Amino acid sequence: MTGAATPPGRPSGAAPRGRITARATSVLAPNASPMTLDGTNTWILAEPDAARAVVVDPGPRDEGHLRAxxxxxxxxxxxxxxxxxxxxxxxxxxxxxxxxxxxxxxxxALDPALRLGDEGLGDGDVVTTGGIELRVVATPGHTGDSLSFHLPADGALLTGDTVLGRGTTVVAHPDGRLGDYLDSLRRLRSLTEGEAGAHTVLPGHGPVLADAQGAIDHYLAHRAERLAQVEAAVERGLTTPEQVVAEVYAAVDRALWPAAELSVRAQLDHLRERGRLRRPPAHG
Known part of the structure; x- marks a missing residue:
């Protein structure tokens, strides 16, 4: 989901196309929308002289895009x-x-229902097809099955919808859980630390981010701010997720309010689980 202001130092331009790093090339799917920004970034990963490539997120079933x-x-x-x-x-x-x-x-994929072949995909796996080294990082929160991929040779993180190139993402309640999402952001941030840390985010939507650590810090700060706003709204007497959205996300495009409601429900669950809601909201 988009809607947050783009923080200082983060690109606000168009989605990437063509070769982006030594090993990563992007092909943009023609599915632009308020929820998908410019469209889905399909990533092709390969060593420069290798005969084999890995494709991350083929995108929607669009024949022209898949053939491209x-x-x-x-x-x-x-x-x-x-x-x-x-x-x-x-x-x-x-x-x-x-x-x-x-x-x-x-x-x-992590979800067995999405797999075609004998192998699954899980946290800690290392993909070495064609000589490329791609480390699998479980990053649940946006969805329960969300994964990110660390490409150490390029200092890059492929984050799917966990970190976007512009705006912020939805915590897709009930499958998505805010506590998991915050833990995932902290885990990604740990991969940006030190001289060998990742410095670039190759997102599932939006432009490439050259400051991975800054982007993740912004996400953590944004989520803390939103959580405080939701908690305050409930304490002031708002009784349904819809009412909370109308107040807390008042500056956000109304087309994104249904997605915002999912995030609000995830935030309310998070607060409730931690005993921080004295006035339980209605489920309307």
Missing amino acids: VRDAVTARGQRVDLVLLTHGHPDHAEGAVRFAELTGAPVR
């Missing part, structure tokens, strides 16, 4: 050896079955 991704790989004399999914939302994963038909590549 395949053709971007074959134009470099490579073949798609593996498809990885950051999570199962349709704008990231709906095209995976068709893309597998086009390329013959298996699909690996």
